[in-house]
Amino acid sequence: MTPKRPFELIVAGHGATVLRVCRAVLGPVDADDAWSETFLSALKAYPELPGDANVEAWLVRIAHRKAIDVTRAAARRPVPVADVPDRPSIPRSDSLDFDLSKALAALSPKQREVVVYHYVAGLTYKDIAAVLGGSADAARRSAADGIAILRQVHPDNALRKGRAQ
Amino acid sequence: MNTSYGPDITDLIDALPAVTETELRDLHGRLADSADAQQVLDVAYRTLDTPVGTLLLAATVNGLVRVAFETEGHDKVLQSLADRVSPRILNTPKRLDVAAREIDEYFGGARQHFDLPLDFRLTTGFRRQILAHLSDIGYGQTASYGSVAAAAGSPKAVRAVGTACANNPLPVVVPCHRVVRSDGSLGGYLGGLAAKQLLLTMEAA
Numbered sequence: 093m094t095p096k097r098p099f100e101l102i103v104a105g106h107g108a109t110v111l112r113v114c115r116a117v118l119g120p121v122d123a124d125d126a127w128s129e130t131f132l133s134a135l136k137a138y139p140e141l142p143g144d145a146n147v148e149a150w151l152v153r154i155a156h157r158k159a160i161d162v163t164r165a166a167a168r169r170p171v172p173v174a175d176v177p178d179r180p181s182i183p184r185s186d187s188l189d190f191d192l193s194k195a196l197a198a199l200s201p202k203q204r205e206v207v208v209y210h211y212v213a214g215l216t217y218k219d220i221a222a223v224l225g226g227s228a229d230a231a232r233r234s235a236a237d238g239i240a241i242l243r244q245v246h247p248d249n250a251l252r253k254g255r256a257q
Numbered sequence: 258m259n260t261s262y263g264p265d266i267t268d269l270i271d272a273l274p275a276v277t278e279t280e281l282r283d284l285h286g287r288l289a290d291s292a293d294a295q296q297v298l299d300v301a302y303r304t305l306d307t308p309v310g311t312l313l314l315a316a317t318v319n320g321l322v323r324v325a326f327e328t329e330g331h332d333k334v335l336q337s338l339a340d341r342v343s344p345r346i347l348n349t350p351k352r353l354d355v356a357a358r359e360i361d362e363y364f365g366g367a368r369q370h371f372d373l374p375l376d377f378r379l380t381t382g383f384r385r386q387i388l389a390h391l392s393d394i395g396y397g398q399t400a401s402y403g404s405v406a407a408a409a410g411s412p413k414a415v416r417a418v419g420t421a422c423a424n425n426p427l428p429v430v431v432p433c434h435r436v437v438r439s440d441g442s443l444g445g446y447l448g449g450l451a452a453k454q455l456l457l458t459m460e461a462a
Binding site: 097103112115124135136193212246 | 284338340
């Protein structure tokens with residue numbers, strides 16, 4: 093039997109990725125709650141997790157369910173006035189002011205989830221199919237569609253188009 | 258190979274705002290608090306700097322379960338707690354506030370007895386019986402391995418006393434450092450002989 097690592101190491105090893113996933117799927121406002129709910133659930137269930145399980149895929153599966161809960165709760169709340177909090181973003185020289193979390197809003201929920209789970213969390217399309225339902229191929233197609241949309245809205249692309257005309 | 262217009266996928270994904278250490282620390286603190294409140298945190302731990310090096314302190318809901326010297330390897334000790342107690346372990350200083358304060362006071366010379374709930378689950382049987390007798394050796398006193406064996410009701414179990422001390426899950430708090438050889442020499446110590454000498458010298462002052 094594979095020894096179970098102390099849960100502290102699970103938080104240390106995957107906390108940042110899960111937060112990026114929550115932010116990308118939910119936006120920064122609800123991400124903290126989703127993160128907290130995810131790790132609290134994970135801590136409860138951790139002793140029963142098989143020792144050889146893919147911990148990242150397991151965490152994303154929990155985060156996915158929590159994100160659905162948070163979205164439902166948010167739908168019952170009045171819409172906040174400002175949806176982007178005052179968070180310092182890292183300036184990037186190569187992509188101007190491109191904010192992926194905003195661009196992701198242009199995707200369908202399925203496309204957004206697949207793109208985030210694959211490219212941010214590093215899950216395989218097979219793992220993603222297990223989380224979302226459907227086939228690995230369908231997940232791969234959604235990811236390709238999603239990435240195509242992100243490229244369209246990216247300012248680099250607008251630049252190139254401008255030059256081409 | 259990037260065949261479509263636009264930036265590389267990696268660049269797209271890297272455009273997500275970075276997660277900072279402070280944000281993660283805050284979230285970790287919130288998690289630890291909720292876990293403690295909902296009683297799903299089986300082992301809380303913290304480290305504490307002392308004159309005998311950084312100690313790892315770990316507690317279950319029943320009390321202090323482990324004190325570990327750096328020489329034991331704190332990562333190894335945490336893994337062994339995961340194996341023997343529960344993997345639901347978080348770095349949560351709060352549950353150890355009282356233990357840390359008392360140990361601080363002890364090293365500052367302001368405390369001679371620990372008044373802490375102790376969880377002896379990491380030791381069993383005769384070893385546990387021996388450890389229970391160690392607290393009878395007062396601050397600044399020493400006892401021989403033989404006299405501890407006699408006090409535990411088995412005068413011949415001198416080696417067992419040595420083994421019990423060498424495997425004491427709660428050193429410093431359960432004072433195995435006060436057990437020395439009958440000729441007055443130090444014997445052994447799981448935290449190293451320098452640590453044992455320091456503790457005895459400090460208590461004798």
